[in-house]
Amino acid sequence: MSDTLLEVKNLKKYFKTSKGLLHAVDDVSFTIERGKTLGIVGESGCGKSTTGRCIMRLIEPTSGKIVFDGIDLATLSNRQMRKARKDIQIIFQDPFSSLDPRQTVLQAIAEPIIQNKLIKGTAAIEKRVLELMETVGLAERLINSYPHELDGGRRQRIGIARALSVEPKLIICDEPVSALDVSIQAQILNLLEDLQEKLGLTYIFITHDLSVVNHFSDDIAVMYLGKMVEKAPAEELFANPMHPYTKALLSAIPVPDLRYKQERILLKGEITSPVNLPDQCRFFKRCYSTCAKCKGKEPELLEVRPNHFVACHLCEVGTNA
Amino acid sequence: MEKNKILLDVNHLTVNYELEDETVEAVRDVSLYIERGKTLGLVGETGAGKTTTALAILNLIPDPPGVIKSGKITLDGENVLEKSMKEMTHIRGKEVSMIFQDPMTSLNPVFTVGDQIAEALMIHEKLDKSAAFKKAQEMLEIVGIPGERAGEYPHQFSGGMKQRVVIAIALACNPQLLIADEPTTALDVTIQAQVLDLMKELKKRYGMAMLLITHDLGIIAETCDYVAVMYAGQIIERGTLEEIFNTARHPYTEGLFNSLPNIADRKERLKPIPGLMPDPTKLPKGCAFAPRCPYASASCIEEMPEEVHFGGTHFCRCNAYKNPEFRIEREDIVYE
Numbered sequence: 047m048s049d050t051l052l053e054v055k056n057l058k059k060y061f062k063t064s065k066g067l068l069h070a071v072d073d074v075s076f077t078i079e080r081g082k083t084l085g086i087v088g089e090s091g092c093g094k095s096t097t098g099r100c101i102m103r104l105i106e107p108t109s110g111k112i113v114f115d116g117i118d119l120a121t122l123s124n125r126q127m128r129k130a131r132k133d134i135q136i137i138f139q140d141p142f143s144s145l146d147p148r149q150t151v152l153q154a155i156a157e158p159i160i161q162n163k164l165i166k167g168t169a170a171i172e173k174r175v176l177e178l179m180e181t182v183g184l185a186e187r188l189i190n191s192y193p194h195e196l197d198g199g200r201r202q203r204i205g206i207a208r209a210l211s212v213e214p215k216l217i218i219c220d221e222p223v224s225a226l227d228v229s230i231q232a233q234i235l236n237l238l239e240d241l242q243e244k245l246g247l248t249y250i251f252i253t254h255d256l257s258v259v260n261h262f263s264d265d266i267a268v269m270y271l272g273k274m275v276e277k278a279p280a281e282e283l284f285a286n287p288m289h290p291y292t293k294a295l296l297s298a299i300p301v302p303d304l305r306y307k308q309e310r311i312l313l314k315g316e317i318t319s320p321v322n323l324p325d326q327c328r329f330f331k332r333c334y335s336t337c338a339k340c341k342g343k344e345p346e347l348l349e350v351r352p353n354h355f356v357a358c359h360l361c362e363v364g365t366n367a
Numbered sequence: 368m369e370k371n372k373i374l375l376d377v378n379h380l381t382v383n384y385e386l387e388d389e390t391v392e393a394v395r396d397v398s399l400y401i402e403r404g405k406t407l408g409l410v411g412e413t414g415a416g417k418t419t420t421a422l423a424i425l426n427l428i429p430d431p432p433g434v435i436k437s438g439k440i441t442l443d444g445e446n447v448l449e450k451s452m453k454e455m456t457h458i459r460g461k462e463v464s465m466i467f468q469d470p471m472t473s474l475n476p477v478f479t480v481g482d483q484i485a486e487a488l489m490i491h492e493k494l495d496k497s498a499a500f501k502k503a504q505e506m507l508e509i510v511g512i513p514g515e516r517a518g519e520y521p522h523q524f525s526g527g528m529k530q531r532v533v534i535a536i537a538l539a540c541n542p543q544l545l546i547a548d549e550p551t552t553a554l555d556v557t558i559q560a561q562v563l564d565l566m567k568e569l570k571k572r573y574g575m576a577m578l579l580i581t582h583d584l585g586i587i588a589e590t591c592d593y594v595a596v597m598y599a600g601q602i603i604e605r606g607t608l609e610e611i612f613n614t615a616r617h618p619y620t621e622g623l624f625n626s627l628p629n630i631a632d633r634k635e636r637l638k639p640i641p642g643l644m645p646d647p648t649k650l651p652k653g654c655a656f657a658p659r660c661p662y663a664s665a666s667c668i669e670e671m672p673e674e675v676h677f678g679g680t681h682f683c684r685c686n687a688y689k690n691p692e693f694r695i696e697r698e699d700i701v702y703e
Contacts, residue, residue: 089555089556089557089558090526090555197643198413199643227412227413227582228412228582228584228623228626228627229412229622229623229626229639229640230412230639230643231626231639232625232626232627232637232638232639232640233639233641235628235637236636236637236639239636254555254556256556257627257628257630258628260628260630260633261628261629261633261637262628280633281633284630284633294557295556295557297560298556298557298559298560299556299585299630300559300563300583300585300586300588300589301585301588301630302583302584302585302587302588302612302624302627303588303612303630303631303700304588304608304609304612304613304700305700305702306630306631310560310564312560312561312564313557313560313561316525316527316528316558317555
């Protein structure tokens with residue numbers, strides 16, 4: 047029996063702009079099993095953060111189903127949704143702007159506990175905060191410090207402690223380490239990994255850093271202009287990428303090892319605007335291997351091998367594999 | 368002859384930021400050189416002193432609070448630090464150019480990109496306005512932007528395109544040295560690949576030397592001939608690209624490599640460097656890395672480490688090598 051925690055179905059988010067409809071997230075579907083990590087990768091503007099925020103309804107989705115633990119979140123009232131958010135937490139990219147500068151560490155971590163009325167009494171709350179601080183590796187003496195006194199790594203630990211304070215089932219990590227230095231980045235990644243093991247957490251890991259996502263995820267979804275273009279188990283995706291965009295993306299990672307030599311696929315041009323898209327493959331204009339079909343119709347995400355989904359006309363017939 | 372090969376020579380540079388009640392020791396006794404046509408990569412974490420070193424080369428340290436305590440910077444035989452403000456403006460943009468990290472803020476929003484490239488040409492090459500604008504269009508073509516777009520404003524370009532414009536400005540006067548401070552950090556990976564490729568090609572074409580500042584060892588591996596690793600204001604290891612990547616010697620360099628996810632073995636657990644970089648206003652008397660170093664002994668905290676040399680180009684600053692048997696755990700990479 048598969049133990050699905052979250053199922054997102056045909057999720058769409060369109061923004062109205064003066065030039066037309068901006069397709070930020072365009073018909074994205076995926077499922078995550080309990081205790082697993084789904085990595086969502088893509089370049090800026092591909093809709094990965096919007097997807098994460100739509101799941102929590104921090105941004106209202108235009109349409110689609112978000113079935114979390116058997117309940118469709120998209121149908122809940124605001125009041126019900128506020129309760130449901132206890133089970134889904136988010137960690138943001140920038141630990142410098144995601145904390146209130148006027149709150150001490152104690153106040154910041156206690157806030158969600160008090161909001162959700164999980165524990166009553168100042169002493170009990172403080173005890174819980176200290177427990178959480180220990181879990182995320184913050185020294186007890188920092189309890190009355192303000193964010194500006196702390197470095198990025200410690201601030202990100204506060205963000206994690208806040209997320210953990212309500213004992214969520216799912217944590218959406220939106221670029222949690224990209225603002226941090228490598229040595230600190232590794233500390234935070236290890237912490238997230240340990241917490242997953244200890245608390246049985248499920249993660250959605252949103253990032254543009256492919257080597258991080260490879261290390262961290264069970265499954266990886268690649269997004270381009272609001273669309274999921276490829277999804278596969280991490281190992282499979284790295285060993286056998288099929289979509290031309292995924293191939294280019296993987297080949298573009300600079301590898302810090304001189305033995306590692308690879309042919310780089312340089313893409314022409316840049317990501318196009320997601321406003322008023324024509325019915326053709328979104329990657330068509332930058333693609334280096336196209337066929338007659340690409341211009342005519344948007345390819346669908348199809349399972350071309352077990353658990354390996356690709357949205358590319360060439361992969362459908364297997365000429366590109 | 369030998370002397371002429373060296374374009375930039377920085378000797379014992381020390382830069383402090385003197386604030387009201389404390390002094391930040393940003394750069395501590397840094398010496399480095401770059402040969403003509405070669406690229407030196409400067410790696411290190413936030414606050415290691417990389418950007419301050421670069422600004423000192425251009426004599427651009429904000430003063431106050433910045434003070435160049437000591438040191439000599441020789442560029443093409445001339446002592447940069449002794450130049451007047453006026454003389455410096457002839458060197459900047461002509462002999463040395465700098466590309467900054469954020470292309471969004473390094474362009475002026477109220478001038479067209481063509482005018483911004485032409486400005487440098489009018490100042491340094493004494494071209495008249497129309498000739499400079501024409502050359503600006505050629506520069507845009509070189510960095511892969513259609514020349515007709517010279518009349519457009521920065522907001523009409525995407526991030527990657529803006530960085531190309533910045534590169535065009537930097538290269539307009541054919542500088543001998545290009546200082547690139549995290550030139551691709553703000554860009555997406557596929558765009559980063561395009562920009563790095565462009566920079567490599569232009570470097571080959573013009574034979575210019577480059578000082579590349581980055582925290583990304585992957586980028587270093589692709590673009591540099593030499594690497595210097597900075598920590599808490601000091602260069603703690605320097606060598607050729609192969610020496611640093613294949614036979615690193617300093618425990619901090621080892622720690623940096625261990626912190627990175629291994630692309631070949633995704634299940635391998637990361638080995639971060641414990642702790643944090645020391646406060647640059649309260650640096651320890653001895654080795655600044657000692658509190659985080661797995662090999663540190665009691666004397667490391669007391670004694671300032673000296674340079675230990677391993678052959679002509681490779682050195683590191685680590686007292687553990689006083690014991691001739693000492694080796695870090697990271698194994699040397701040997702090619703079969």
